[in-house]
Amino acid sequence: MGLYVYAVGRTGDGELPPLQGVFDNPAYRLELEPLCAIVSECPSDTVRAERRHIAAAQRVLAALNAKFDLLPMAFGTVTRSEGDLRRFLDDNRETLTSQLQRVSGSIEMSLRLSLEVPDPIAYLVERTPALQAARERTFRSRRTPSYDDKIRLGQLFDEALRKYREARTAQVLAVIGASCAEVIALPVRQEKEIANLAALVSRSGLEQFEAAVEASAAQIDEDIAFNIGGPWPPHNFVQFDPSEA
Known part of the structure; x- marks a missing residue:
């Protein structure tokens, strides 16, 4: 099963509030220090831009944005596996860390x-x-x-x-x-x-x-x-x- 990716953030930022994401699946952190991705399980390779999906993604991002620094991903960002997402975080660690610093506290x-x-x-x-x-x-x-x-x-x-x-x-x-x-x-x-x-x-x-x-x-x-x-x-x-x- 793939993962819907809402945002990239930092590890150690505090506990996530309970969040129901796309397809009503709970959102959680997938960590690869010092970065993490906020994700939920996704049964489809693509997510259609339906009102219920857009609202769910926005709801998760709004809750995260109130407390944490994050790099929001475009709506419909889905990775095929946890391994693919970990490679993405690892391969782009420097760029992602720099971007998080840019928006820190903002x-x-x-x-x-x-x-x-x-x-x-x-x-x-x-x-x-x-x-x-x-x-x-x-x-x-x-x-x-x-x-x-x-x-x-x-x-x-x-x-x-x-x-x-x-x-x-x-x-x-x-x-x-x-x-x-x-x-x-x-x-x-x-x-x-x-x-x-x-x-x-x-x-x-x-x-x-x-x-x-x-x-x-x-x-x-x-x-x-x-x-x-x-x-x-x-x-x-x-x-x-x-x-x-």
Whole structure:
């Protein structure tokens, strides 16, 4: 029978709480000092991304994250045998230990900034003289703008939006940076999104981080909404891909 792997951690971190994992099997530590893997028995080589399985994996990770340093594995990580997993831990001991040191004592928080306005294009044009002038040039005559004219105007808007995002993100980082061990800027996916940040925050410094976010929100454009989430396992700060091992 295979093993579902939730995370890699350290031995000697204290007793695990009772945890029911994927397929309702109990989670436990498989140890190879100084590392361990938190696993449960898995009757299948693959685990489908069904709601019940995702919820079980997240439940285990959330309980672990509250108390222990860990390197969370991607959902569906299954090893064929205990021997394979022990070889994985042994072969990658140095990298895994280094990554655990990186996230030591920390959890991940998410911070998203978004424009709470009906039309982000109009909002940005109103605040950007260069865009206003370009729009006037494009639409000043009664003729319908050409395809090339529209492309150029779209490119100018994209550049203005990029600069706006960068400036507001820098403004936020200047305030919250001291409360974080690391911050990563993740891709934004929607036009109204201004920033999508992952912050590595000390468990003991969570209140300081939240206060810094509140202070930053008070200083920035009032049309920008802040959405804070977490604590999460430090997925975005684990630079090791077990599938490549």
